[in-house]
Amino acid sequence: MEKLVTSEVKLGIIAGGQLGKMLVLAASNWNVNTYVLDKDEHCPAFSSCTFFFKGDPLNFDDVYEFGRLVDVLTLELENVNTEALKRLKQEGKRIYPDPDKLEIIQDKALQKQFYEKISVPSSAFTLFGNKQGIINSIHGGGLSFPFVQKLRRGGYDGRGVAIIYSQHDMINLLEGASVVEELINIDKEISAIVARNERGEVRCHPTVEMEFNPTANLVEKLICPSTLPEEIETTAEDIAIKIITELDLYGLMAVEMFVDKNKKIWINEIAPRPHNSGHHTIESAITSQFEQLLRAIFNLPLGSTKLKMPAVMINLLGEPDYEGKVRYEGLTECLAVEGVKIHLYGKKTTKPFRKMGHVTVLAPTIEQAKEKADFVKQKMKVVSW
Secondary structure, eight states: GGSSSSSEEEEEEEESHHHHHHHHHHHHHHEEEEEEEETTTSSSEEEETSSEOOOTTTTHHHHHHHTTTOOHHHHHHHOOHHHHHHHHHHTEESSSHHHHHHHHOOOOOHHHHHHHHHTBBBBEEEEEEHHHHHHHHHHHHSSSSEEEEEEESSSSSTTTTTEEOOOOGGGGGOOSEEEEEEEOEEEEEEEEEEOOOOSSSSEEOOOEEEOOTTTTTOOEEEEEEEEOOOHHHHHHHHHHHHHHHTOOOOOEEEEEEEEETTTEEEEEEEESSGGGGGHHHHHHSSOOOHHHHHHHHHTTOOOOOOOOOEEEEEEEBBOOOOOOHHHHHSSSHHTTSSTTEEEOOSEEEEEEEEEEEEEEOOSSSSSHHHHHHHHHHHHEEEEOO
């Protein structure tokens, strides 16, 4: 497969958001031609890719025609037309992740059933066809508070999820086919990025600890290495390796997990692509998650996942009261701090809680990295003109 990494290879990336942009930048180090499919010609990856194809990732014809242009196909989001991917696969196109595996991940009910099948810890769940079914179950005594409702398809970044603590919260129930899960008494939220190639190699990046914005339900900060005991980190990484292996998936996967108050780990959900919880690896790891994905899909030896230095990553989210042409406050002050690495995604406009960039802070100790990250969080704001 080494012959694929040449100036002639065409790597197709479905969707050109910030993940697509960072993958394009990693591929440019190997002189790989990058083709990007996205609805928006102003998407972050547009200015960096070799060729831009305007189209809808959910449209069969757009995905199919785009896939025919490239040698290898991957994606930066799950919400993709899998029927087009299956047709391309039948025609011999190399696609990562495999569309049959992607269909399992696209549907949170199939995800939960898969966890049951391979005996990894996942909270108890019930499937409902619509909101009224949930209401009927509550009134009939079959379902009790509190619980979490997740739409089976389409949710991401906190969308498509409702936490129902009491009768008062039922106004927040979502319409659509859903998974209703038992609410875990969460102590920590963690993630592990794992890669697998067709040589049989599997590598996992060190577990990260995540802190979420309570309003937007988005990752606001992550810490690596985590503050958890080593045995919990090891268990989390073992679970991630088991999932990607049992699913028989080649490529990259993020496995999001909960640690409860009794220090037990529970699977939250998985994403078969680069992930927000792996952004720090660009500077803090010997091999970034983006390079690791390229190594996996080109069937090259997987890179070392060792940390070079402790890191804290902060997501730069649009400030709540601003919408319009983007402006960054505090950039100069933050760049003056040693170990601060700022990534701006190139989105032209900001709106409340929109992901506009991230900052990775490196330091000799995690305590020092946290201190510098707190400074950055206070100083750097995403506002509008």
